[in-house]
Amino acid sequence: xxxxxxxxxxxxxxxxxxxxxxxxxxxxxxxxxxxxxxxxxxxxxxxxxxxxxxxxxxxxxxxxxxxxxxxxxxxxxxxxxxxxxxxxxxxxxxxxxxxxxxxxxx
Numbered sequence: 001x002x003x004x005x006x007x008x009x010x011x012x013x014x015x016x017x018x019x020x021x022x023x024x025x026x027x028x029x030x031x032x033x034x035x036x037x038x039x040x041x042x043x044x045x046x047x048x049x050x051x052x053x054x055x056x057x058x059x060x061x062x063x064x065x066x067x068x069x070x071x072x073x074x075x076x077x078x079x080x081x082x083x084x085x086x087x088x089x090x091x092x093x094x095x096x097x098x099x100x101x102x103x104x105x106x
Contacts, residue, residue: 002053002063005035005076012051018066019053025063026096027054056093057081058100 006012009030016028028051035048053063060079067077085093 001080001082002051002055002060003076003078003080004051004053004063004067006030006049006051006071007073008047009049011071012049015067015070016051016053018070019055019063022062022066023097024059024066025053025055026093028052029054054089054093056097056099059097 004012004015006015009032012028012030016025016030019025019028030049030051033048033050034045036043036045038044055063057079060077064077067075
């Protein structure tokens, strides 16, 4: 699962739909939040959108490529590994998105 911050809902919609079309995600969700952050010594606050991407582990580079094709600012992209997932969802995920085989570094 990936947690991504974006500037607005249209970016999230565009990126989310591309990820679905390219079979990089089985489901996406986005919702508005308020972001408070430090920039150049000042505390700022502004609206932001979170995009949650439900997919298999190891798709980070492909997901980031789609994101970078649609935005040109620094944002947050994190892979979050759930410790457990309900079996019905996991069955759907495994049927739609292939599990990436880990490559050996040896």
